[in-house]
Amino acid sequence: MAKYVIKRVLMGIFSMFIVATLTFFIMNLVPGGPFVAEKSISVAAQQALEEKYGLDKPLGVQYLNYMDGLLHGDMGLSLKQRGRTVNQIIADKLPISCQVAGIAVAVALCVGIPLGCLSAYHRGKWADNVIIVFATCGIAIPSFISSVLLLYTFGMNLKLLPTTGLNEPAAYIMPVTALAIYPTAYITRLMRSSLLDVMGQDYMRTARAKGVSSVKILFKHALRNAILPVVTYVGPMLAMLMTGSFVVEKIFTIPGLGRDFVSAINTRDYTMIMGTTILLASLVIIANVIVDILYKVIDPRIKLK
Amino acid sequence: MGHLNKKNPLSLQLNADDFLPASQEEKQSLVIMRDSVNFWKDGLRRLRKNKIAMVSLVVIILIAIFAYVLPAVWPYAYDEQIKYSENLAPFEYGKKELERIEAGEDVFPHILGTDRNGRDFAVRLMMGTRISLSVGLLASVLVLIIGATYGAVSAFAGGWVDLIMMRITDILNTIPDILLIILLGTALKDPLAQLAEQPGFDWMQKLGPNMISIFIIFALLYWVGMARIVRSQVLTLKESEYVTAARALGASNGRIIKRHLLTNCIGTLIVTTTLQIPSSIFTESYLSFLGLGVAAPMPSLGSLATDAVSGMNTYPHRLLAPALMISVMILVFNLLGDGLRDAFDPKLKN
Numbered sequence: 001m002a003k004y005v006i007k008r009v010l011m012g013i014f015s016m017f018i019v020a021t022l023t024f025f026i027m028n029l030v031p032g033g034p035f036v037a038e039k040s041i042s043v044a045a046q047q048a049l050e051e052k053y054g055l056d057k058p059l060g061v062q063y064l065n066y067m068d069g070l071l072h073g074d075m076g077l078s079l080k081q082r083g084r085t086v087n088q089i090i091a092d093k094l095p096i097s098c099q100v101a102g103i104a105v106a107v108a109l110c111v112g113i114p115l116g117c118l119s120a121y122h123r124g125k126w127a128d129n130v131i132i133v134f135a136t137c138g139i140a141i142p143s144f145i146s147s148v149l150l151l152y153t154f155g156m157n158l159k160l161l162p163t164t165g166l167n168e169p170a171a172y173i174m175p176v177t178a179l180a181i182y183p184t185a186y187i188t189r190l191m192r193s194s195l196l197d198v199m200g201q202d203y204m205r206t207a208r209a210k211g212v213s214s215v216k217i218l219f220k221h222a223l224r225n226a227i228l229p230v231v232t233y234v235g236p237m238l239a240m241l242m243t244g245s246f247v248v249e250k251i252f253t254i255p256g257l258g259r260d261f262v263s264a265i266n267t268r269d270y271t272m273i274m275g276t277t278i279l280l281a282s283l284v285i286i287a288n289v290i291v292d293i294l295y296k297v298i299d300p301r302i303k304l305k
Numbered sequence: 306m307g308h309l310n311k312k313n314p315l316s317l318q319l320n321a322d323d324f325l326p327a328s329q330e331e332k333q334s335l336v337i338m339r340d341s342v343n344f345w346k347d348g349l350r351r352l353r354k355n356k357i358a359m360v361s362l363v364v365i366i367l368i369a370i371f372a373y374v375l376p377a378v379w380p381y382a383y384d385e386q387i388k389y390s391e392n393l394a395p396f397e398y399g400k401k402e403l404e405r406i407e408a409g410e411d412v413f414p415h416i417l418g419t420d421r422n423g424r425d426f427a428v429r430l431m432m433g434t435r436i437s438l439s440v441g442l443l444a445s446v447l448v449l450i451i452g453a454t455y456g457a458v459s460a461f462a463g464g465w466v467d468l469i470m471m472r473i474t475d476i477l478n479t480i481p482d483i484l485l486i487i488l489l490g491t492a493l494k495d496p497l498a499q500l501a502e503q504p505g506f507d508w509m510q511k512l513g514p515n516m517i518s519i520f521i522i523f524a525l526l527y528w529v530g531m532a533r534i535v536r537s538q539v540l541t542l543k544e545s546e547y548v549t550a551a552r553a554l555g556a557s558n559g560r561i562i563k564r565h566l567l568t569n570c571i572g573t574l575i576v577t578t579t580l581q582i583p584s585s586i587f588t589e590s591y592l593s594f595l596g597l598g599v600a601a602p603m604p605s606l607g608s609l610a611t612d613a614v615s616g617m618n619t620y621p622h623r624l625l626a627p628a629l630m631i632s633v634m635i636l637v638f639n640l641l642g643d644g645l646r647d648a649f650d651p652k653l654k655n
Contacts, residue, residue: 011472011475011476014476015476018476019484019485022485023484023485023488026485026488026489026492027488027492029492029493029496030488030491030492030495136636136639136640137632137636139635139636139639140583140632140633140635140636140639141632141635142587142590142591142631142632142635144590144591144594144610145610145628145631145632148610148614148617148624148628149624149625149628151617152617152618152621152624156617156618243484246487246595247591247594247595250595251614261484261487262487262595265487265488265491266491273488277484277488280484281484
């Protein structure tokens with residue numbers, strides 16, 4: 001077990017290193033620099049700025065410098081948001097993004113799992129059919145479409161919910177719903193098929209034959225086994241919510257990290273691009289590592305390799 | 306023999322007709338019970354019984370006609386700007402067009418109105434669907450080719466080659482792809498645009514450099530899932546007797562992969578490729594929505610949706626139409642993929 005954990009963690013760290021390196025070089029492939037677009041400054045001033053941020057050095061040296069800083073937890077100064085370090089900006093914006101994504105995760109799990117169980121339990125009846133139709137449609141709607149449609153219906157037409165920012169609790173409803181629709185639908189389907197699979201197993205029949213009450217069968221025997229695929233989905237789900245939040249934050253004008261990432265790319269704010277990519281990637285990678293390890297802990301049937 | 310047919314309905318006496326010599330037809334029907342069933346016939350028979358999958362298939366065909374055939378016969382072009390007809394509501398006519406109607410001319414109605422540059426929105430929606438559908442299909446084929454080859458080679462080679470190849474996919478799998486896609490999309494935009502201007506690369510100009518960068522992205526990052534599925538299939542197949550037999554007969558590795566292994570996991574390949582299409586369509590529309598998709602004046606469903614967001618209050622249909630189209634496309638391809646899985650890959654079922 002310890003060997004597996006160490007191996008998985010090392011691989012995660014290596015992935016992060018790959019992400020950081022790839023991002024650095026791809027980013028520098030993007031034509032134009034952070035100070036080219038600013039017409040107001042002279043060539044001399046531009047050179048001075050580049051010198052200040054170390055952009056005049058060869059790419060290899062820049063890369064080593066950045067990696068050195070990164071290892072010490074310093075992601076450098078933002079090139080566009082003057083006078084602020086990337087660490088500060090992330091500390092400001094990440095909690096906002098995490099709040100929305102976190103609530104969406106909670107909603108997806110709290111709605112998806114019971115719906116999936118309900119659907120499996122009433123297999124073939126109308127409740128099952130209704131849930132399946134909703135789940136199938138939910139998977140087909142990308143988050144950017146559901147958010148603009150929500151915005152149009154509830155924000156602009158019915159004027160029920162605030163359309164921008166996160167200043168009041170009601171403002172969370174639309175962005176969270178838009179983000180949560182897809183994972184909820186996916187979890188519902190996953191839960192349904194895995195519960196159906198588990199309910200057909202021999203040990204379920206044995207439990208029933210022993211006279212265990214059906215509530216206990218469902219919660220003790222079936223759910224604990226059926227929930228495994230959902231656990232593995234948490235990692236990918238987190239990645240999806242993070243990236244889904246880019247457009248959702250843009251549409252609902254939420255001052256989160258996703259919006260900063262997109263605008264940083266457009267303005268060639270190199271340190272900001274690096275900072276946000278590395279941060280989001282590490283969040284996803286860490287989640288994946290934890291889920292992988294948890295999976296082996298929960299399900300003893302899986303052999304450790 | 307007439308008297309034999311008269312019998313008491315309650316009698317247990319056997320029906321004498323059953324003992325008459327068989328006619329020629331009856332003999333024939335006993336000889337050929339039914340046509341021999343091969344893989345394709347069997348799968349198609351099961352698919353035809355699946356109503357949801359068949360309806361999805363019909364919808365896909367309709368969408369394909371809408372996207373590939375209809376623009377050719379439509380009286381407006383997707384980049385044709387009609388003066389004095391900007392921002393029309395559905396079935397509304399512009400100033401000049403009303404004059405033409407009064408003069409007795411036939412003017413084709415703008416079924417979905419026009420956009421802010423006076424371009425017929427219906428034909429733009431068709432072109433957008435064409436782009437999105439083409440990206441979905443081509444990207445999936447690309448993923449299929451790269452993923453299937455990679456997976457098959459990895460499984461077939463085994464040993465340390467397999468180990469290294471699988472570690473690479475493991476790492477690619479942990480990298481959040483959308484981040485890299487957005488970065489790559491921006492990075493590849495200008496170099497490809499420059500390359501497209503070189504002689505010999507005219508075809509790139511036609512497709513648009515952004516389309517090419519989307520394909521490159523898919524080719525680089527999206528084949529991992531496919532490669533893993535093919536690998537696990539090939540791993541089980543390569544232990545089978547007929548592969549041993551082929552090897553004993555002196556077949557080369559390439560021939561075994563091509564003739565025995567790939568043909569035997571074709572069901573899985575079809576299903577995975579079909580299910581890849583909606584996810585490619587999704588990614589393309591997501592990129593276009595962020596402004597990294599196809600270049601203007603080419604529309605894609607995602608970029609049509611982005612353009613409509615700002616004027617969503619006044620012209621909701623311009624947002625609803627592409628939104629509905631994307632969702633329906635993803636939905637029907639998902640449903641068809643599920644149907645195909647049930648039909649061609651019974652092993653994967655449940």
